[in-house]
Amino acid sequence: MSETANLLREMSERLFGEICDKSLLIAAEKGEWPAALWSAMEENGLTNALVPESAGGAGLGISDAFVALRVSASHAAPVPFAETLIAGWLASGAGLAVPSGPLTVAPVRTDETLQLEKRSGGWRLTGRAHRVPFARHATAIVVLAKAGDTPHVAVVDPGRCKIEHGHSLAVEPRDDVAFDCELGPGDVRAAASGVDVATLQAFGAAARAMQISGALARALEITVGYAQERVQFGKPIAKFQAIQHNLAMLAAHSAAANAAADMAAEAAERGMNRLVIAAAKTRCGEAAGVGAAIAHAAHGAIGFTQEHTLHFFTKRLWSWRDEFGKESDWSLELGRAAVAAGPAGLWPDIVAA
């Protein structure tokens, strides 16, 4: 791990560990925006990590920035950290000024497209984007839209959009946004070379893979701790072999998710290698499902309550595995690539990943 990454991890552990407690998570589920948490993240330079220094950001690489993202997920931080990182990267990459405050991106679903039309003195943006994370709290939505056939990036004020509230399983905002607004010439730029909606989806998938690895690591920690404390039949349940073996599998899937997420972060940094990210999101999604099930099984009924903290992590695991392409979406892409590579080409492709 680089020195930057180590410093970021320590700083993030302190920051999220101090602020992101149970009462904050409960308040967030009730709809409260955790302003103090976000301010602390901004003050420590986390939120504009991927914006170049020349544009006023921290100018970090994706792998380093994702170290902080993993820590935030291991505290279930109910903020659009991943989305703000991606929005900053997208906007600055297109040469647009990056607004301060929490940001989000649209569209987040591959089957949706937004249109830009050139108008006298500016642009007109139209289209609908579903389940946009935290749109209601964002100071700006950074969108990828097509002007003709060319992908463009636009910075949009959510106040000028029609927003319908919705939620993820983790009760995080996932809002439907209807765009029909005029934008000034300075709000829109052609996307950086090679960047399109597919890039946005891949970057989002890499981020969700990293978040899954963080939340799953926490679920493992909570579960191991619980199994060592909970006494049944006169001994901690951690002493029962059946429990030990289940927790071993939870740890194994958590380790695999970690490795896969690291791989995705590196791939994102190296030109957004799509197939590696596809493999990582598939693997992390599977680990999320298996891991959450084992964590709940070990906890028994107490883990099924609102009172216990486990659900803050497992609900995020369940929602993140569905977002930016679920396992079947990415497996399909990988499988088609394997078929295209054929028996002689598959192994070289795996090695090249």
Added chain:
Amino acid sequence: MTQLNFSPPPPLTEATEKLRAEVRAFLDREMAGMTPAQRAASWVGRSPEFSRKMAEQGWIGMAWPKTYGGHERSALERYVVLEETLAAGAPVGAHWIADRQSAPSILRFGTEEQRQFFLPKIASGECFFCIGMSEPDSGSDLASTRTRAVAVDGGFKINGTKVWTTGAHIAHYMILFCRTDTKPADRHSGVSQFIVDMKTPGITVRPIIDLSNEHDFNEVVFEDVFLPESALLGKSGDGWKQVTSELSYERSGPDRFLSTFPLLTEALAMLGNRVDDRSAIVIGRIVAHLVTLRRMSRSIAGMLQRGEDPAVQAAVVKELGTSLEQEMVEVLRLIVDVEADLGSDNAYTAVLAHMMLHAPSFSLRGGTREILRGIIARGLGLR
């Protein structure tokens, strides 16, 4: 956090990729006449001739010092050769065990004399090893080993029986794990390792035919077998520690997730372009697992090179890897409509049959699933 650390693997270099191209060219040339069913045997397929050719290329003993016949290449270069031979289904079984774990043990725990005697022979592809661990009454519970070495004038006298000994019928030597002290302070002490010449009088190797009607493993009986003092490997009584470190080599390599890779390539060959979305999803998911396992396994290769002790990580790779190998058989059989048949002329059909018959062994050899989960649980602090 409770996390098991898998540090990023060392990156590929120009040297590793040049080597990879050489290995692929060699395998294309040397494996041209092999049938798919022969390729399916992979690292349990044995060809002394093939092993000698690998040695001629300098691909056995790659990472050891040149003094001992090695080639002083990096662990990562060695990994390239391993994974390329496995992906192709090369018959590397004859030298596999010696190269994977016997030689590293001798290098680490052996005397100077042992290193000079054994390592050049292994590197030349002429000296094969087997592992004497399991016994009729001592399988997963390795510490309950009953085979005994009793100190006698000038050496030791061995009595006991080893079983499930892969390749004992072609191996020149065995690394024997046995008890040297019958009243130890605890059950993990008082055990030792010996390097046993398989031609020593008193050793009987009996074949055990497996359910696929193949002769892979054996029973090895020791009756008053005399071993000189120079046969002791490492320190007397240190056997448990030594054997545990050896198992990290045994459990973390690409042989723990690529055993069934030839089945996947045969499935692709059979399906051609006729792959519906459902089948593509099944294949893609396997690829996702393979890519991730490969990263974890290479990460361990890096840890071993740095002298770390990744025993728990190795257990994770073997458990996830062999589970995938077994699952591949189960899911691929559902997307290609044939009945498994060893005698079939159709490559996929024969390879499927081979894999189905061998799949149960994947999670037995080198430590059962239950033992591995126990090791991981201990790593989590649960035991």
